[in-house]
Amino acid sequence: MKENYPLVIIGAGPAGLAAATVAADHGVEVALLDEQPAPGGQIFRGIEAAPDERADKLGPEYLRGEKLVSAFRNSSARYYPDTKVWSLSEQRDIGVIHQQQAHMISAEQVLIANGAFERPVPFPGWTLPGVMNAGAGQILFKGSGIVPADGVVLAGSGPLLLLLAWQYLRAGVRVKAVLDTISRGNYIKALPKLPSALLVHHHITQGLRYQQTLRLAGVELHNGIRDLQAHGAESLESISYRHKGSNHTLETDSLMIHFGIIPNIHLSQAAGCDHFWHKRQQCWRPELDEWGSSSVKGILIAGDGGGIGGARTAEHAGRIAAFRVLYNLGVMNQQEMHLEAKQDRKWMKADLRIRPFLEKLFRIPESMLRVPHDDTIVCRCEEVTAREIRAAIADGHSDSNQVKFYTRCGMGPCQGRQCSQAVAHIVADQTSIPLQQSTQFRIRPPLKPLTLGQLASLYPDETE
Amino acid sequence: MKTDVIIIGGGLMGSSTALQLAMRGMHCTIVEKESPGRHASGVNAGGLRQLNRNPAEIPLTVEAAKMWRNIESLVDSDCDARFPGQLRVAENSDDLDLLEQRAALLHSLGYRHEEMIGRKELYQLAPALAPHCVGALICREDGYARPFHALTAFRHKARSLGVEYRVNTIVDGIEREAGNWRITTRKGEFQAPVLVNCAGGWAGQIAASLGEPVPLKPAAPMLMVTERLPHFIEPVIGSASRKLSFKQMQNGTLLVGGAHLASLDFHKEKSEIKWPKLAVSARSIMALFPQLKDVRIVRVWAGIEAFMPDNLPVICKSSTAEDAYHAFGFSAHGFQLSPLIGRILAELIVDGTSNFPIEPFNITRF
Ligand SMILES: Cc1cc2nc3c(=O)[nH]c(=O)nc-3n(C[C@H](O)[C@H](O)[C@H](O)COP(=O)(O)OP(=O)(O)OC[C@H]3O[C@@H](n4cnc5c(N)ncnc54)[C@H](O)[C@@H]3O)c2cc1C
Numbered sequence A: 001m002k003e004n005y006p007l008v009i010i011g012a013g014p015a016g017l018a019a020a021t022v023a024a025d026h027g028v029e030v031a032l033l034d035e036q037p038a039p040g041g042q043i044f045r046g047i048e049a050a051p052d053e054r055a056d057k058l059g060p061e062y063l064r065g066e067k068l069v070s071a072f073r074n075s076s077a078r079y080y081p082d083t084k085v086w087s088l089s090e091q092r093d094i095g096v097i098h099q100q101q102a103h104m105i106s107a108e109q110v111l112i113a114n115g116a117f118e119r120p121v122p123f124p125g126w127t128l129p130g131v132m133n134a135g136a137g138q139i140l141f142k143g144s145g146i147v148p149a150d151g152v153v154l155a156g157s158g159p160l161l162l163l164l165a166w167q168y169l170r171a172g173v174r175v176k177a178v179l180d181t182i183s184r185g186n187y188i189k190a191l192p193k194l195p196s197a198l199l200v201h202h203h204i205t206q207g208l209r210y211q212q213t214l215r216l217a218g219v220e221l222h223n224g225i226r227d228l229q230a231h232g233a234e235s236l237e238s239i240s241y242r243h244k245g246s247n248h249t250l251e252t253d254s255l256m257i258h259f260g261i262i263p264n265i266h267l268s269q270a271a272g273c274d275h276f277w278h279k280r281q282q283c284w285r286p287e288l289d290e291w292g293s294s295s296v297k298g299i300l301i302a303g304d305g306g307g308i309g310g311a312r313t314a315e316h317a318g319r320i321a322a323f324r325v326l327y328n329l330g331v332m333n334q335q336e337m338h339l340e341a342k343q344d345r346k347w348m349k350a351d352l353r354i355r356p357f358l359e360k361l362f363r364i365p366e367s368m369l370r371v372p373h374d375d376t377i378v379c380r381c382e383e384v385t386a387r388e389i390r391a392a393i394a395d396g397h398s399d400s401n402q403v404k405f406y407t408r409c410g411m412g413p414c415q416g417r418q419c420s421q422a423v424a425h426i427v428a429d430q431t432s433i434p435l436q437q438s439t440q441f442r443i444r445p446p447l448k449p450l451t452l453g454q455l456a457s458l459y460p461d462e463t464e
Numbered sequence B: 001m002k003t004d005v006i007i008i009g010g011g012l013m014g015s016s017t018a019l020q021l022a023m024r025g026m027h028c029t030i031v032e033k034e035s036p037g038r039h040a041s042g043v044n045a046g047g048l049r050q051l052n053r054n055p056a057e058i059p060l061t062v063e064a065a066k067m068w069r070n071i072e073s074l075v076d077s078d079c080d081a082r083f084p085g086q087l088r089v090a091e092n093s094d095d096l097d098l099l100e101q102r103a104a105l106l107h108s109l110g111y112r113h114e115e116m117i118g119r120k121e122l123y124q125l126a127p128a129l130a131p132h133c134v135g136a137l138i139c140r141e142d143g144y145a146r147p148f149h150a151l152t153a154f155r156h157k158a159r160s161l162g163v164e165y166r167v168n169t170i171v172d173g174i175e176r177e178a179g180n181w182r183i184t185t186r187k188g189e190f191q192a193p194v195l196v197n198c199a200g201g202w203a204g205q206i207a208a209s210l211g212e213p214v215p216l217k218p219a220a221p222m223l224m225v226t227e228r229l230p231h232f233i234e235p236v237i238g239s240a241s242r243k244l245s246f247k248q249m250q251n252g253t254l255l256v257g258g259a260h261l262a263s264l265d266f267h268k269e270k271s272e273i274k275w276p277k278l279a280v281s282a283r284s285i286m287a288l289f290p291q292l293k294d295v296r297i298v299r300v301w302a303g304i305e306a307f308m309p310d311n312l313p314v315i316c317k318s319s320t321a322e323d324a325y326h327a328f329g330f331s332a333h334g335f336q337l338s339p340l341i342g343r344i345l346a347e348l349i350v351d352g353t354s355n356f357p358i359e360p361f362n363i364t365r366f
């Protein structure tokens, strides 16, 4: 690994792969870093490994992924798999761990293409063994064929939930129930957005069709469920929920949950980029211009890390950002940049038409986000409950960071990834300061585990 | 709004001062631009250290240590304070000479709280230490507390005695008018006969507006904390020749400091970690505790603190303005002193003089 590159891209999903290929094809020396062992990102994870079986599951989307990866492989871009980025500064110093060794490299331009993660929504019992994120469940299934042995309940909201239920069904897993938080209200609000959504025959709308398939197969499928709880002494034994005014209980030792996905903003926060609360997507996003440039010079963001837009949009956004980088590096002039980006812009605009519909339909009830049950653990690392957080707020600690200082909520190894959203919602609820005006946890590196020994190996010539 | 005393800054110095004044029956208003403990007082290393203080600070640090032992009687909380001692380890004979000189100096001043210990006792106190160390200077009464909890306890106690905190309120104007201070903020005006400057890293601006500029330099010392480990070391470990302060906290995490500075954009209040310096800290740990090689660092941060050129604070009545007082410039070791600083200021304000030798901390020394 060199010490300096004109362009470093973080993340080898659709956004990073597309950007790296464009930049490399224009003669720019680019390093693409990704913590996974192979290119593809979240959606095309391991796409090179099991092509036939995967092709069947992903259909036409698979072809896109395969094309992306092979174009990237054929380019001159340098690819560093198994490489974690643990810090990113405003000056574009990038801390990485590659083959267990820590390095500090720098770049003239940095493109963050680090994707999204599943929105953590704390509810009673969510930390019990047996409760798992649908994304993780899907990776186990796709990667190693591991499925819940004694049936499964799926709960939450979003296309992935239905997709996974359908995949389990096809694999012969007993799907005991699919409990969706989508309410009638969501449907009514989403309806006006449907026509423009249908203009794109989007693979995601496919998800809605899964509902039909599941119903036909006799799977219990309830919409508008509330007050989801997981119960068990040592591990999950049963779940309960409210539906149409009455309480229900189901025995299960496996619960897959999913509440949509939100951008991974730790890197952009660490670099000091400005962020804002996006009401429709119920998450923070970096402030970006039409090229993906952030508020920090030389740092661009593309793909789901810049706001949820899906895999295709990520790919277009990656290319658009790459054209901007080429301009910033003096490889292209302004006119060329605009011209090159034109087609991607058009496709991206079309692809994004489905979003308003999805956002309205799969909107998570605010009542769940503000963690109504006091006993719910909000911070898994430090085991802080909603009660302790509310007590801290009542005690005058009126923003997220004060709550963090006081309760240690968010101070564990996950760096607040799991609890920052919930804390922000609770604070907003208790103080009546809208989320848009609230502060987020200040982000502290390292963003990925770095050992004392690895840190000690850096800058060997530096002395006291 | 009218009050007896306006205190600028809701950190530990401001809160401790307000508490002591309230205990003497005065009504105080603290004006804090962000939230109490947002800066140095909330994010420091919590070290309660008498060890290796500048001789000028010794009378103060010794009294402050007594107050910490009894902190619950002052603020109704033990602030999670522990007193397992602090050590400065010697790794060779040069180190040993340095520490012996220090012990001799202290003894010549009539103090006994720092003493030399030999190799044997060192390894009894800190068996986890690498085997090459030869001795140490120890202050057995030293320890640490949890800073944000301490700050919160001070704030609670102060509020229970009638102290008012005006948070998210920046002082942007100070005027003296007919025997009264008039403080302007975007959230209204405050008036009081007495003004106290406890503005930490920003105290230089307040001093300047009182007509007595000081060579205060705001800087941001860095700290790092690791994952939790089973308890393996009791005392706080420093070194004779390395910039290092190392302790295992109540919850098992290791807190590592060393007075290395982050780069700071003071205007934006943004600090950026200087990894080369933290790498040096990490190497110091590797030298003293090689078994910690695979321990994961969980968080690294820096906090803004006021540094004076001589690393001594300013604690005095203003030399230019009537009824104005200063307590700032603690140069990264004010946490331990904080309970006493409030008392000293309260004495100055109420009695006109303090029982403690504070001449070395006069603002006129610059
Ligand atoms: C759990 C989950 C399941 C999903 N399932 C589906 C689905 O079934 N169908 C669908 O259409 N869409 C799905 N999506 C959405 C889809 O994955 C994204 O829209 C798409 O992958 C976005 O592409 P991207 O390039 O922005 O990011 P990603 O594809 O997510 O790629 C980001 C890459 O960055 C890497 N990375 C992140 N942080 C670091 C770091 N600090 N250091 C090094 N590398 C880093 C990651 O390893 C990853 O490879 C899912 C998303 C998630 C989170």
Ligand SMILES: Cc1cc2nc3c(=O)[nH]c(=O)nc-3n(C[C@H](O)[C@H](O)[C@H](O)COP(=O)(O)OP(=O)(O)OC[C@H]3O[C@@H](n4cnc5c(N)ncnc54)[C@H](O)[C@@H]3O)c2cc1C
Pocket (backbone or CB within 6 Å): B008, B009, B010, B011, B012, B013, B014, B031, B032, B033, B034, B035, B036, B037, B038, B039, B040, B041, B042, B043, B044, B045, B046, B047, B048, B049, B169, B170, B171, B172, B198, B199, B200, B201, B202, B203, B220, B221, B222, B223, B257, B302, B303, B304, B305, B327, B328, B329, B330, B331, B332, B333, B334, B335, B336, B337
């Ligand atoms: C990383 C670090 C580690 C440390 N470790 C130790 C240690 O182990 N042991 C030890 O004894 N000491 C330690 N210290 C030093 C100790 O934290 C400080 O000396 C002490 O907290 C100073 O308290 P303060 O109230 O003066 O400052 P602060 O806590 O900074 O309070 C000053 C307050 O004034 C407010 N303010 C400033 N300007 C204005 C304005 N115009 N209007 C309104 N409000 C204003 C600020 O917002 C701030 O909250 C450390 C410091 C740091 C940064």
